[in-house]
Amino acid sequence: MIAHLGREVRRQLRESGPTGLVALLLVAVATTWGGVLWAVRGWVTKELLDQDRPATVVATLRSPDDRGELERALAAQPNRTTVTVTTPAETKTLLSSWFPELSAALLGLDDASFPALLQVEVAAADAATVAEWLRRRPEVTVVENSRDWQGRVERTLAGVMVAGFGLAAALLVGCGVVVLLVVRLLVLEHRDEIAIMRLIGAREIDIRLPYLACGSLLGLGGGALGVLILTGLGAALLPGLGWIGVWTGIVVPLIGAAVGALGAGLGLASLPVAP
Amino acid sequence: MADEAVIRLEEVTKSYRTRPALRGVSATVERSEFVFLTGPSGAGKSTLLRLLYRAELPDSGRVVVNGRDVAELRPRDVPGFRRRLGIVFQDFKLLRRRTVGENVTFALSLVSLSEREQERRAYLTLKRMGLQHRLTAFPEELSGGEQQRVAIARALVLQPDLILADEPTGNLDPERSHELLELFKSINYQGTTVLVATHDRSLIETHPARTLFLERGQLVRDGWGTTP
Numbered sequence: 063m064i065a066h067l068g069r070e071v072r073r074q075l076r077e078s079g080p081t082g083l084v085a086l087l088l089v090a091v092a093t094t095w096g097g098v099l100w101a102v103r104g105w106v107t108k109e110l111l112d113q114d115r116p117a118t119v120v121a122t123l124r125s126p127d128d129r130g131e132l133e134r135a136l137a138a139q140p141n142r143t144t145v146t147v148t149t150p151a152e153t154k155t156l157l158s159s160w161f162p163e164l165s166a167a168l169l170g171l172d173d174a175s176f177p178a179l180l181q182v183e184v185a186a187a188d189a190a191t192v193a194e195w196l197r198r199r200p201e202v203t204v205v206e207n208s209r210d211w212q213g214r215v216e217r218t219l220a221g222v223m224v225a226g227f228g229l230a231a232a233l234l235v236g237c238g239v240v241v242l243l244v245v246r247l248l249v250l251e252h253r254d255e256i257a258i259m260r261l262i263g264a265r266e267i268d269i270r271l272p273y274l275a276c277g278s279l280l281g282l283g284g285g286a287l288g289v290l291i292l293t294g295l296g297a298a299l300l301p302g303l304g305w306i307g308v309w310t311g312i313v314v315p316l317i318g319a320a321v322g323a324l325g326a327g328l329g330l331a332s333l334p335v336a337p
Numbered sequence: 338m339a340d341e342a343v344i345r346l347e348e349v350t351k352s353y354r355t356r357p358a359l360r361g362v363s364a365t366v367e368r369s370e371f372v373f374l375t376g377p378s379g380a381g382k383s384t385l386l387r388l389l390y391r392a393e394l395p396d397s398g399r400v401v402v403n404g405r406d407v408a409e410l411r412p413r414d415v416p417g418f419r420r421r422l423g424i425v426f427q428d429f430k431l432l433r434r435r436t437v438g439e440n441v442t443f444a445l446s447l448v449s450l451s452e453r454e455q456e457r458r459a460y461l462t463l464k465r466m467g468l469q470h471r472l473t474a475f476p477e478e479l480s481g482g483e484q485q486r487v488a489i490a491r492a493l494v495l496q497p498d499l500i501l502a503d504e505p506t507g508n509l510d511p512e513r514s515h516e517l518l519e520l521f522k523s524i525n526y527q528g529t530t531v532l533v534a535t536h537d538r539s540l541i542e543t544h545p546a547r548t549l550f551l552e553r554g555q556l557v558r559d560g561w562g563t564t565p
Contacts, residue, residue, distance in 0.1 A: 065452050066442075066443075066446035066452075073434075255432050255433070255434070258430045258431075258432060259432075259443070260416070260419075261390070261392070261419065261424055261430065262419065262420075262424065262443070262444050262447070262491065262492075263416045263417065263418075263419035263420035263422075263444070263447055263495075264416060264447055265413075265416040265447070266416075268416075268446075268447060
């Protein structure tokens with residue numbers, strides 16, 4: 063029975079021809095795209111949005127002379143903090159090292175043109191409290207909190223992910239439609255054969271299962287190809303990124319198979335019901 | 338005592354729209370009988386056969402095959418019911434994209450048999466038809482007579498209780514037609530009930546057997562010979 067099913071499925075796959083290949087490649091593109099998004103999301107979440115990492119609060123001081131009093135006040139805070147103060151001269155050097163093409167201009171400016179910066183390292187949970195405390199201090203002009211920045215990145219990432227996964231979902235729907243068309247064409251082409259099969263006692267499952275299996279295999283093959291592409295991309299571009307885990311390697315082809323099966327199932331709706 | 342009738346028709350009526358195809362047909366075919374069903378074109382022979390293998394349902398009356406009323410069969414029971422029948426058609430109805438061997442093993446693949454057993458049975462049945470050397474040929478590579486013998490092999494391979502043949506000689510020359518009838522007779526001698534629908538009177542005259550004569554949807558004669 064299994065060998066018979068295998069033969070029938072091989073026959074359907076062979077007969078699905080270039081259209082079947084298009085379906086397979088579309089699934090591969092959709093799953094690769096989804097996999098890339100997933101890997102980028104994982105990297106951003108791990109490297110940039112880690113909630114357990116200490117947060118950094120940066121404050122700009124009105125005057126470098128205010129640093130002593132502010133440091134003392136911070137030391138009295140209940141939150142354990144590490145405070146680093148950057149003098150205007152150090153700020154100038156730092157900026158010129160970040161922007162070497164502007165360094166000549168920057169180094170030509172007076173130290174007083176640059177602010178003194180106060181950088182406070184705090185536990186992530188305390189970042190908002192410390193930032194708020196600093197904002198209320200008269201010595202401080204501007205306060206930036208790395209948690210706020212993470213929040214902005216998180217919101218932007220969520221938007222990008224919704225759009226990206228929406229596109230991947232649209233591609234998968236397209237794959238399902240192509241598989242549907244492949245199966246519909248096969249069914250139309252085999253209409254007489256199916257009628258004969260029914261006459262000699264084939265059950266509906268004997269007739270339909272090879273088409274369903276064919277659609278699922280096209281999806282599974284596309285998903286597996288997607289995993290291979292992802293693995294190749296990971297190895298070639300960013301080996302440390304951890305593009306594809308074991309579960310992704312299993313789930314991605316299964317998603318492809320499910321899309322293929324769904325498309326094939328809908329394609330089989332065109333198969334006339336036995337009288 | 339078990340019912341020995343393989344086919345029992347009771348006042349069977351069937352119409353297509355307003356055109357009656359069968360009108361109150363009643364007949365019985367016993368186990369191991371060889372029966373011709375004859376009559377002019379449009380007499381209702383094919384309709385009667387379609388009712389027997391449940392491709393159609395009667396408008397009224399009862400069609401009982403192998404002890405089962407076809408009108409009461411649930412759709413899921415129809416494939417099993419048909420596997421107990423061997424059906425042979427005028428146009429052979431072979432699976433064009435499959436080899437001779439695959440055409441025969443396809444029928445066997447519908448029941449639980451090992452691959453080896455399927456191949457063995459297919460080979461033996463084709464050997465009986467004299468086609469064991471054509472296992473890997475495709476239907477279009479065969480002559481009409483050979484194609485019909487493949488169709489008969491496919492019908493026989495599941496060892497059915499009843500063979501229904503609808504104008505099986507319609508596409509064959511007289512010599513091949515008589516050979517085919519001999520083949521049906523030999524199948525019948527081994528205990529299988531055979532019902533052959535044909536409008537070829539010479540065939541019935543050469544191979545005399547019980548004959549049901551249909552005319553305009555009515556059974557006008559049940560006996561030996563060709564005269565209505």
